Amino acid sequence: MNSIISVSDLTKTYSGGFTALKNVNLDIHEGEIFALLGPNGAGKTTLISIICGIVNPSSGSVRADGHDVVRDYRMAREKIGLVPQELCTDSFESVLATVKFSRGLFGKAPDPGYIERLLRQLSLWEKRNSRIMALSGGMKRRLMIAKALSHEPKILFLDEPTAGVDVELRQDMWSMVRELRESGVTVILTTHYIEEAEEMADRVGVINHGRLVLVEDKNTLIKRMGNKELLLHLAEPLERLPESLADLSLELDESGQQMVYRFDIQSGETGIANLLRKLDRAEIEFRDLQTRESSLEDIFVGLVRGEQKENDRAHGAGE
Amino acid sequence: MKLNWHGIRAIYKFEMARTWRTLMQSIASPVLSTSLYFIVFGAAIGSRMGDIEGVSYGAFIIPGLIMLSLLSESISNASFGIFFPKFSGTIYEVLSAPISAFEIVAGYVGAAATKSILLGLLILLTARFFVDYQILHPFWMLGFLVLTALTFSMFGFIIGIWADDFQKLQVIPLMVVTPLTFLGGAFYSINMLPEFWQKVTLFNPVVYLISGFRWSFYGIADVNVAVSLAMIFLFLLLCMTGIWWIFRTGYRIKT
Numbered sequence: 387m388n389s390i391i392s393v394s395d396l397t398k399t400y401s402g403g404f405t406a407l408k409n410v411n412l413d414i415h416e417g418e419i420f421a422l423l424g425p426n427g428a429g430k431t432t433l434i435s436i437i438c439g440i441v442n443p444s445s446g447s448v449r450a451d452g453h454d455v456v457r458d459y460r461m462a463r464e465k466i467g468l469v470p471q472e473l474c475t476d477s478f479e480s481v482l483a484t485v486k487f488s489r490g491l492f493g494k495a496p497d498p499g500y501i502e503r504l505l506r507q508l509s510l511w512e513k514r515n516s517r518i519m520a521l522s523g524g525m526k527r528r529l530m531i532a533k534a535l536s537h538e539p540k541i542l543f544l545d546e547p548t549a550g551v552d553v554e555l556r557q558d559m560w561s562m563v564r565e566l567r568e569s570g571v572t573v574i575l576t577t578h579y580i581e582e583a584e585e586m587a588d589r590v591g592v593i594n595h596g597r598l599v600l601v602e603d604k605n606t607l608i609k610r611m612g613n614k615e616l617l618l619h620l621a622e623p624l625e626r627l628p629e630s631l632a633d634l635s636l637e638l639d640e641s642g643q644q645m646v647y648r649f650d651i652q653s654g655e656t657g658i659a660n661l662l663r664k665l666d667r668a669e670i671e672f673r674d675l676q677t678r679e680s681s682l683e684d685i686f687v688g689l690v691r692g693e694q695k696e697n698d699r700a701h702g703a704g705e
Numbered sequence: 706m707k708l709n710w711h712g713i714r715a716i717y718k719f720e721m722a723r724t725w726r727t728l729m730q731s732i733a734s735p736v737l738s739t740s741l742y743f744i745v746f747g748a749a750i751g752s753r754m755g756d757i758e759g760v761s762y763g764a765f766i767i768p769g770l771i772m773l774s775l776l777s778e779s780i781s782n783a784s785f786g787i788f789f790p791k792f793s794g795t796i797y798e799v800l801s802a803p804i805s806a807f808e809i810v811a812g813y814v815g816a817a818a819t820k821s822i823l824l825g826l827l828i829l830l831t832a833r834f835f836v837d838y839q840i841l842h843p844f845w846m847l848g849f850l851v852l853t854a855l856t857f858s859m860f861g862f863i864i865g866i867w868a869d870d871f872q873k874l875q876v877i878p879l880m881v882v883t884p885l886t887f888l889g890g891a892f893y894s895i896n897m898l899p900e901f902w903q904k905v906t907l908f909n910p911v912v913y914l915i916s917g918f919r920w921s922f923y924g925i926a927d928v929n930v931a932v933s934l935a936m937i938f939l940f941l942l943l944c945m946t947g948i949w950w951i952f953r954t955g956y957r958i959k960t
């Protein structure tokens with residue numbers, strides 16, 4: 387696979403002394419949709435900002451389409467479009483003017499035909515003469531995308547494209563990203579919604595506390611992470627789990643009021659029917675039940691613990 | 706090394722569009738306030754004043770008044786031009802574009818300077834309605850106009866980068882530049898001052914600008930024209946160095 391973005395040993399310490407990125411190494415393949423998944427404050431925006439030239443790296447380097455983003459910034463940046471996390475536009479400009487501005491800024495000669503197609507594709511053509519402040523939030527977001535695509539980049543960064551966006555718009559966004567990929571654009575998006583990574587990405591990188599914890603094919607990752615929990619609120623507290631339930635992945639909480647059953651959503655056989663049958667046979671009654679997907683936070687905790695165990699093991703072997 | 710001409714043009718056009726959008730504030734209001742000066746100092750009070758070195762008082766104050774507007778407009782245009790994207794966050798786009806520091810400055814400073822040059826000429830034209838004047842050295846007059854506009858637009862650009870709130874944006878133009886301009890001989894010849902203050906006044910950089918500019922009109926000057934010209938180039942050099950340093954270090958634009 388051809389790597390279109392290549393991040394090596396990237397570290398960022400902000401002037402306040404906070405280290406937001408710790409020795410990040412990452413390769414993005416040409417033509418893929420890559421999701422950078424991580425909770426707030428993980429360092430996603432910092433990473434994107436360095437690649438796009440908005441933030442200076444403390445050490446390490448980044449190449450975009452073979453060009454160093456600091457030394458050959460012109461060549462590198464021509465290839466990149468960025469839709470930042472915050473909606474920020476000049477309220478008084480017209481839609482058309484601001485998109486033309488972006489294209490010029492990136493060094494491209496005017497191409498009214500292309501701009502028209504772009505605006506039509508994003509359903510903004512009718513609004514081309516409106517002032518930006520007259521647009522709805524969803525339109526503004528699409529306008530930011532139009533600006534980012536105005537210079538026909540090969541690589542598009544979308545920083546939390548669906549944060550605070552309603553369901554319908556989210557669907558639109560997703561289908562638009564797929565169309566872009568089909569036209570050959572490499573898309574890197576950040577998100578803290580696991581479903582979004584699931585829905586969109588070919589590969590997923592998980593980042594937490596400035597470290598890239600893992601990079602994996604989406605399907606592999608989902609297998610690793612796709613746990614769901616079934617919570618059962620018992621009618622009568624139990625002292626311990628009966629023998630007949632011991633072979634299931636079932637836990638009783640300390641109060642004895644609640645049982646947690648863990649199952650894999652990906653596998654065809656969740657074992658829930660079996661569980662309910664066994665509960666019935668053991669005459670355990672419950673008042674309520676609910677399912678819960680393992681949250682991103684849980685997954686991080688899991689991943690970080692896993693890493694620690696591996697480290698411990700490595701140390702143990704060394705001694 | 707190829708220049709990103711489209712990028713420079715984009716910034717320039719964007720900034721000029723902002724000017725036309727705010728025509729009242731950016732052109733009409735300085736022209737109006739300068740006209741008031743002409744009426745009050747030129748026509749009303751000026752008629753009671755004697756000539757200064759053979760020039761009527763109304764005509765004498767024209768170069769100074771143009772400089773006054775030129776300085777304050779150059780600074781406020783350029784500083785606002787770069788401060789606002791920083792403030793609103795839209796600067797991300799300029800920073801992520803394949804455009805060099807030189808090209809960014811050329812766009813912003815070029816537009817701010819263009820605007821204040823146009824304004825200066827407009828005030829000059831307006832002055833015709835109130836007083837009679839001549840321009841002995843039109844070429845030099847334009848030269849001083851352009852150089853001053855460029856230099857102070859650069860100075861404004863630096864202020865716009867330095868300022869992190871609206872108050873800082875206004876404090877230097879208001880607290881430093883305006884007093885220096887008023888005391889820089891816009892309304893009097895420094896020969897009219899007591900000897901001690903004549904010396905002190907030479908530390909005011911605006912004196913050189915106004916004196917040189919006035920020389921291009923009437924051939925009279927408080928200080929030698931060559932010195933005036935040298936001083937303008939010195940400020941220009943200082944501002945260029947400041948901007949160069951800002952972009953080299955990323956000061957207040959990149960973290």
Ligand SMILES: Nc1ncnc2c1ncn2[C@@H]1O[C@H](COP(=O)(O)OP(=O)(O)O)[C@@H](O)[C@H]1O
Pocket residue numbers: 400401402404405406424425426427428429430431432433960
């Ligand atoms: N300009 C800055 N100065 C100091 N710290 C910053 C700055 N920008 C971000 N940070 C810190 O760096 C960390 C990562 O931020 P960010 O990259 O925005 O995370 P994310 O996009 O994953 O939410 C956060 O703890 C944030 O507070």
Ligand SMILES: [Mg+2]
Pocket residue numbers: 430431432471545546
């Ligand atoms: Mg972020």
